[in-house]
Amino acid sequence: MDLKFLDEAPTTAEREAVDSVLGPPESGWDGGTRQDTDLRYARGGHTARDQRDMLLPALHAVNDRVGWISRGALDHICRRLTVPPAEAYAVASFYAMFAMHERPRRVVHLCTDIACAAAGSSGLRDRMVERLGPPGSTEGGTTWHESPCLGMCERAPAALALQAGDPARYAVAAPAGPDDLDALAESASADGPVAPSEGNGHRPAVRTTYGADPLPGTAPEADAASAVPDAGSPDHVLLRRIGRVDPLSLDDYRAEGGYAALREALRLGPAGVLREVNDSGLVGRGGAAFPTGRKWSATAQQPDAPHYLVCNADESEPGTFKDRVLMEGDPFSLVEAMTIAGYAIGAQTGYLYIRGEYPRALRHLENALALARERDLLGTDIMGSGFSFDIEIRRGAGAYICGEETAIFGSIEGQRGEPRSKPPFPVEKGLFGKPTAVNNVETLVNVLPVLLMGGPAYAAVGTEKSTGPKLFCLSGGVRRPGLYEMPFGATLRDLVEAAGGMPEGRSIRAILLGGAAGTFVRGDELDIPLTFEGAREAGTSLGSGVVLVLDDTADLASTLVRVAAFFRDESCGQCVPCRVGTVRQEESLLRLRAGASPAQELPLLREVGQAMRDASICGLGQTAWNAVESAIDRLGLFSEDTHQTAAPGDRPATEEAR
Amino acid sequence: MVTAHAHEPFTKKATNTKRGHMRSDDLSAPLDRLTRPLVREHGELRPATWDEALDRAAAGFRQGVERHGPNSFGMLSCARATNEMNFMAQKFARVVVGTNNVDSCNRTCHAPSVAGLAAAFGSGGGTSSYTEIEDTDLIIIWGGNPRFAHPIFFQHVLKGVHRGAKLFVVDPRRTSTAEWADRWLGLNVGTDIPLAHAVGREILHAGLANETFVERATTGLDEYRELVEPWTLAAAEAETGVPAEAIREMAHAYARAERAQLCWTLGITEHHNATDNVRALINLSLLTGHVGRHGAGLNPLRGQNNVQGGGDMGAIPDRLVGFQDILDPEVRAPFERLWGRPIQGTKGKTLTQMFESMESQELRTLYVIGENPVQSEPETHKTTGRLRSLDHLVVQDIFLTRTAELADVVLPASASWCESDGTFTNSERRVQLVRKALDPPEGARDDIEIMCELANRMGQEWERPSAEDIWNEVRSLSPMHRGMSYARLAELSGIQWPCYSEDELEPSYLHSRLWSEDPEERGEPAPFGIVGHSPPVDLLDEDFPFRLTTGRRLDDYNTGVQTSGFSSPLRRGELLDLSPEDAAKLGVKDGETVRVTSRRGSVLTPVSVTEAMRPGLVFMTFHFPDQVDTQMLTIDATDPIAGTAEYKAAAVRIERVEEEARVSAAAS
Numbered sequence A: 001m002d003l004k005f006l007d008e009a010p011t012t013a014e015r016e017a018v019d020s021v022l023g024p025p026e027s028g029w030d031g032g033t034r035q036d037t038d039l040r041y042a043r044g045g046h047t048a049r050d051q052r053d054m055l056l057p058a059l060h061a062v063n064d065r066v067g068w069i070s071r072g073a074l075d076h077i078c079r080r081l082t083v084p085p086a087e088a089y090a091v092a093s094f095y096a097m098f099a100m101h102e103r104p105r106r107v108v109h110l111c112t113d114i115a116c117a118a119a120g121s122s123g124l125r126d127r128m129v130e131r132l133g134p135p136g137s138t139e140g141g142t143t144w145h146e147s148p149c150l151g152m153c154e155r156a157p158a159a160l161a162l163q164a165g166d167p168a169r170y171a172v173a174a175p176a177g178p179d180d181l182d183a184l185a186e187s188a189s190a191d192g193p194v195a196p197s198e199g200n201g202h203r204p205a206v207r208t209t210y211g212a213d214p215l216p217g218t219a220p221e222a223d224a225a226s227a228v229p230d231a232g233s234p235d236h237v238l239l240r241r242i243g244r245v246d247p248l249s250l251d252d253y254r255a256e257g258g259y260a261a262l263r264e265a266l267r268l269g270p271a272g273v274l275r276e277v278n279d280s281g282l283v284g285r286g287g288a289a290f291p292t293g294r295k296w297s298a299t300a301q302q303p304d305a306p307h308y309l310v311c312n313a314d315e316s317e318p319g320t321f322k323d324r325v326l327m328e329g330d331p332f333s334l335v336e337a338m339t340i341a342g343y344a345i346g347a348q349t350g351y352l353y354i355r356g357e358y359p360r361a362l363r364h365l366e367n368a369l370a371l372a373r374e375r376d377l378l379g380t381d382i383m384g385s386g387f388s389f390d391i392e393i394r395r396g397a398g399a400y401i402c403g404e405e406t407a408i409f410g411s412i413e414g415q416r417g418e419p420r421s422k423p424p425f426p427v428e429k430g431l432f433g434k435p436t437a438v439n440n441v442e443t444l445v446n447v448l449p450v451l452l453m454g455g456p457a458y459a460a461v462g463t464e465k466s467t468g469p470k471l472f473c474l475s476g477g478v479r480r481p482g483l484y485e486m487p488f489g490a491t492l493r494d495l496v497e498a499a500g501g502m503p504e505g506r507s508i509r510a511i512l513l514g515g516a517a518g519t520f521v522r523g524d525e526l527d528i529p530l531t532f533e534g535a536r537e538a539g540t541s542l543g544s545g546v547v548l549v550l551d552d553t554a555d556l557a558s559t560l561v562r563v564a565a566f567f568r569d570e571s572c573g574q575c576v577p578c579r580v581g582t583v584r585q586e587e588s589l590l591r592l593r594a595g596a597s598p599a600q601e602l603p604l605l606r607e608v609g610q611a612m613r614d615a616s617i618c619g620l621g622q623t624a625w626n627a628v629e630s631a632i633d634r635l636g637l638f639s640e641d642t643h644q645t646a647a648p649g650d651r652p653a654t655e656e657a658r
Numbered sequence B: 001m002v003t004a005h006a007h008e009p010f011t012k013k014a015t016n017t018k019r020g021h022m023r024s025d026d027l028s029a030p031l032d033r034l035t036r037p038l039v040r041e042h043g044e045l046r047p048a049t050w051d052e053a054l055d056r057a058a059a060g061f062r063q064g065v066e067r068h069g070p071n072s073f074g075m076l077s078c079a080r081a082t083n084e085m086n087f088m089a090q091k092f093a094r095v096v097v098g099t100n101n102v103d104s105c106n107r108t109c110h111a112p113s114v115a116g117l118a119a120a121f122g123s124g125g126g127t128s129s130y131t132e133i134e135d136t137d138l139i140i141i142w143g144g145n146p147r148f149a150h151p152i153f154f155q156h157v158l159k160g161v162h163r164g165a166k167l168f169v170v171d172p173r174r175t176s177t178a179e180w181a182d183r184w185l186g187l188n189v190g191t192d193i194p195l196a197h198a199v200g201r202e203i204l205h206a207g208l209a210n211e212t213f214v215e216r217a218t219t220g221l222d223e224y225r226e227l228v229e230p231w232t233l234a235a236a237e238a239e240t241g242v243p244a245e246a247i248r249e250m251a252h253a254y255a256r257a258e259r260a261q262l263c264w265t266l267g268i269t270e271h272h273n274a275t276d277n278v279r280a281l282i283n284l285s286l287l288t289g290h291v292g293r294h295g296a297g298l299n300p301l302r303g304q305n306n307v308q309g310g311g312d313m314g315a316i317p318d319r320l321v322g323f324q325d326i327l328d329p330e331v332r333a334p335f336e337r338l339w340g341r342p343i344q345g346t347k348g349k350t351l352t353q354m355f356e357s358m359e360s361q362e363l364r365t366l367y368v369i370g371e372n373p374v375q376s377e378p379e380t381h382k383t384t385g386r387l388r389s390l391d392h393l394v395v396q397d398i399f400l401t402r403t404a405e406l407a408d409v410v411l412p413a414s415a416s417w418c419e420s421d422g423t424f425t426n427s428e429r430r431v432q433l434v435r436k437a438l439d440p441p442e443g444a445r446d447d448i449e450i451m452c453e454l455a456n457r458m459g460q461e462w463e464r465p466s467a468e469d470i471w472n473e474v475r476s477l478s479p480m481h482r483g484m485s486y487a488r489l490a491e492l493s494g495i496q497w498p499c500y501s502e503d504e505l506e507p508s509y510l511h512s513r514l515w516s517e518d519p520e521e522r523g524e525p526a527p528f529g530i531v532g533h534s535p536p537v538d539l540l541d542e543d544f545p546f547r548l549t550t551g552r553r554l555d556d557y558n559t560g561v562q563t564s565g566f567s568s569p570l571r572r573g574e575l576l577d578l579s580p581e582d583a584a585k586l587g588v589k590d591g592e593t594v595r596v597t598s599r600r601g602s603v604l605t606p607v608s609v610t611e612a613m614r615p616g617l618v619f620m621t622f623h624f625p626d627q628v629d630t631q632m633l634t635i636d637a638t639d640p641i642a643g644t645a646e647y648k649a650a651a652v653r654i655e656r657v658e659e660e661a662r663v664s665a666a667a668s
């Protein structure tokens, strides 16, 4: 770490943006003006290096304010944090949301992923090219990109505009019609006057990263509740407050039973909480289906200190939007659940790692944290129990891989978000090398009913091996796409029917279960039970709860190409099987789509797929071939000359890979 | 290949070196090895056969001794060569010639450390081992930039830091070592003693002295208390420039640490009062008991692979192998018995004294092995003149150095570190085997073989011994090396001295005896050094307002002989480091050439503007003597005890010469 700084200075705005997250510089050595005492004395060392985890927030601050990260800004950040610019560049350039070259302040992200493609995003793409030039063009007052799934699949096709400024602002168009998209593609507006925050319960009383007002000329975004077709249903447990409370109001939350679970936890003590969670049979909802009680107990037992909690809210698996709806519609429930988790595992700090493209969820959570602190529901001596806990939000910046449970550590620590090999497991050496429990948003929110009902009562819901309620992200060709809550045990058919089935004249060509990392099943397999064990038996997996229905008009070959492109783009590149394999897989699928002979291509695809599955470091590479393989073997795609069926169970379940 | 590589970097600043021809505009010149002996005829060097050259060399020495006595002979031995070669070199001086006039280039670096440590503890090595640096709570690096100059040692420092050790760096410049530090204290050049005394006073006044240790193991506390009393934090701030609060902070951190390491390099030793500087630092460890325990100690960092070994082998004027006092007849007796010749009971001349006595014609013949004093000693012109005045100069080297160009006989040698077997001793006193990896080029011969040939021509019967034979002779004479057989050195990958017996290993740190409750076992207590402040000799005034200090950069070594042949992306040639404030005042830009003038000479050099420097302070290296001869500027005021020169503090003036440079560039 020898520091060779650049000789470019930051602008005033860049300096302000950085200092707004790091505080003013202490001396000339860390980016301030050189003073006489600096000639004789410098502080640094451990204190300075220990701030490395502020690198990502500092990069965001500049990107949010100016729209891109200049050399001068990068250098200033490096001086503040004693990070070599080359290393900071390596980190910044890891993330899709950061630009290292000048570009317009407004960036439109147009989703072209599976659900949106099925809903006609290609027409929108053509329209964008016409208006703004090819993706990434910096000519006009706005630039745009094709984006992987934006987590709004229930409203496909979706687009999101982010505009840098003070404050940064955003707008959403979903479902995006041509006019909505045109409004997003307007030139970056001048920084409007910042509406003064009033604590009226509808506008955050606190300063949030994104301003409350949408970009001028764009339509206001629909409530989070609109993603839940049967909002208000008395059967809801996890979703019961969605649409019934003002997500910005702590009082509302408490009026609807909020913070009763934390009180119960404090009464039970950490060991009692662990017991209830173990008894509940709760397993992780992030994709790996690992028993939450075991993870927590293992973390709590570690002698090394401190312990950390990480909430994985990076939700980027194509087709998944459940965490977004929870965070937008009922943010306090996550804050409460994290507090309970911290209490159980003996952590004083929790990190909430939220996906970079979730501006509204971010705003609602920032507000929730501030209000919880105000009422001493976070901070020292929570509810007079002597327990102290606080939560820091860390925002991702457009990298699917950062949702992987070890890559998330690197990202929070201010390194590139590259997965680490296990062991050591996170419960032993996780964030900052300390014992860490990583949990998905939905997993954590489940802890509230576990405590309120009691572990055994919770375990009685669902099946023996899959307990409790479950959220399913239903998108694609069904009549009423959206987020559905059902107890484990329902079949795929129950779910599709709950969503109103298929429109007149349409039939199901395929259903993608578990997202891009999951598998396709056929329309005649609707009897598959939506439980972990049922899915496994059927040779598929629930993953993060994605149920993406493709009807008979879907272009399956193109869908596979899109999946392959996604993995190629999102591979962190650390290990060869995945870095090279994802490229080869996409190339082969492109050839197949163009009419190449399956007899030639399929053996190649299988070999590449097997190599990725066997030899990749992390779940991304290990699952990158799942969907393609199932499309070939299960749907019979490209099967004219070579038909093979693999027995279910041939393939390691997605869960295990993750 | 070379065992020593693993532990000891081939690094050091301003000292004697070997160099080949180099054009001044070419910073990475080819290294042309010497492969034919040369003799001087009609004022010119011409090729000769080995026999002729050896005859000439031996005859010159013989004549000198016959006419002017053995003490007219001097030997400069090589700190990069093996222990075995150094042992043979001092034996040559003491047995073949009969003089103690033998020295090596550690004069220019760590003789003061050896002298200071020996005065306090009775022996002159660093007291801790590398692994203990990793296992400590606080590390103070005082007057050193090991990140550049001792990169291997610094890896151990970093391991310590990563394990949580706090790092303090005391240096006029904010070096890249300082960039790693928790605190950097930027003192004025040459004010180490006031700073150390203020730290000592603060420790005493805060009641943080380790009373048990002071009582058991030291003497002279009262005088010390009196000595440091005037150095209040405020007085020290005025003299050193370091804020009082920072001094206080360091004093408390050092005294409160459970284990602390104090390390220093040439910033402490290249001063006219270098030994006093070392003593002032040692005082702090005595006051706090940070010595003689695991993880707590004192560490002078050595720059050349075998500076430690050269001294250990007795290639110094006042000690026989194993650090044994030459003045003691009982020590001399076994040597005299084995070598069959009496050894003079007086100290020989140090390298500096040898040069001085060339002027007075006392020293008439000189045998230089692998050293390049013309380019490493201060005041180049003076050195050249002195060497020219000798009756007989023999230079044994791998390159035709500037010094060799002045010789009467030049003998092409092998590169001992890769072309011969032997041992090296690193900074942590670890003796390690090196094995021959290459044959010397056709025509060059092994140093030891050459010495034997000369000895035989001077009336001795020396058969060429193997490296292991020599080492066994060392073991028979030096108790602290006795337990280190080659077999054991190989087996244990090196052994630290002392190692008295073949079945035991001593602790990795020295002086644990001082902690003993038994006065008998405790032995001689360590005296506080009563040393006063003496500012740099070369005073700043209106004509010479800048303080020039010297050092090295990461990718070059000394005068560049061993490094200039390799390209480095970092190398920019010689540069004058200058603060942005001074650059603005002088109106010079980065890369612009300026004239730097001291009371002794003047050179042209490009500047590098860097925030590591403060107004009034400038910095240069010695790496590119053919481009910029920094030695023209430095002063040869030397430490009276150890004889090292004050490379670290010259007074200079800086002038813009852009015009001048452009004109002369156009002309050439």
Ligand SMILES: Cc1cc2nc3c(=O)[nH]c(=O)nc-3n(C[C@H](O)[C@H](O)[C@H](O)COP(=O)(O)O)c2cc1C
Residues within 6 Å of the ligand: A283, A284, A285, A286, A287, A288, A289, A290, A292, A312, A313, A314, A315, A316, A317, A400, A401, A402, A403, A404, A405, A406, A438, A439, A440, A441, A443, A444, A618, A619, A620, A658
């Ligand atoms: C490439 C990849 C991306 C992932 N992304 C997410 C994610 O966005 N959110 C999430 O909760 N888990 C994600 N996971 C799963 C996590 O690794 C981890 O299993 C999960 O956060 C554990 O929480 P849980 O036990 O509560 O499910 C991902 C895994 C992989 C391999």
Ligand code: SF4
Residues within 6 Å of the ligand: none
């Ligand atoms: S071998 Fe691997 S680690 Fe080494 S350079 Fe190549 S890709 Fe990088």
Ligand code: SF4
Residues within 6 Å of the ligand: A401, A418, A419, A570, A571, A572, A573, A574, A575, A576, A578, A579, A616, A617, A618, A619, A620, A621, A622
């Ligand atoms: S499998 Fe892919 S994403 Fe995972 S570590 Fe390897 S290269 Fe990175």
Ligand code: FES
Residues within 6 Å of the ligand: A111, A112, A113, A114, A115, A116, A117, A148, A149, A150, A151, A152, A153, A156, A157, A158, A318, A319, A320
């Ligand atoms: S938002 Fe477009 S696919 Fe999910």
